[in-house]
Amino acid sequence: MRFRSLFLLLTGVALLASLKPPPAFAQDGAATFKTKCSACHGAEGQGKIGPALKGTSLSADDIANLLTKGDDAKKPPHKKAMNGVSDADAKAVAEFVKTLK
Numbered sequence: 001m002r003f004r005s006l007f008l009l010l011t012g013v014a015l016l017a018s019l020k021p022p023p024a025f026a027q028d029g030a031a032t033f034k035t036k037c038s039a040c041h042g043a044e045g046q047g048k049i050g051p052a053l054k055g056t057s058l059s060a061d062d063i064a065n066l067l068t069k070g071d072d073a074k075k076p077p078h079k080k081a082m083n084g085v086s087d088a089d090a091k092a093v094a095e096f097v098k099t100l101k
């Protein structure tokens with residue numbers, strides 16, 4: 001009887017663990033920054049080919065808009081919307097950029 005309840009308990013725990021939602025990789029701003037921005041803006045946003053982003057005076061919304069809509073007054077790659085950056089990615093990466101100091 002004791003083994004049976006132990007077995008049930010373990011199955012229950014395993015079941016609960018498997019129900020956890022997968023991590024939201026697409027919304028992970030730090031990961032997006034690393035793969036899509038750091039080559040030009042530096043791993044810490046210190047600037048490289050592109051200007052430094054850490055301590056930027058732009059708001060997270062400005063940054064997200066630049067990525068999803070582009071700005072005709074900017075040089076490439078920001079003249080146009082960036083490829084492969086969804087609205088959710090842009091928002092997450094913009095919030096990540098605002099944490100760089």
Ligand code: HEC
Binds near residue numbers: 039051
């Ligand atoms: C191919 C290189 C390149 C990549 C990749 C790139 N950028 Fe840029 N970025 C630039 C350049 C060059 C500028 C300057 C454009 C200008 O001022 O006309 C710039 C400007 C910016 C600006 C405006 C800075 C300011 O002070 O006005 C922001 C914000 C920005 N980038 C964010 C990002 C983010 C976030 C990513 C990743 C999703 C990214 N960039 C990817 C090259 C790049």
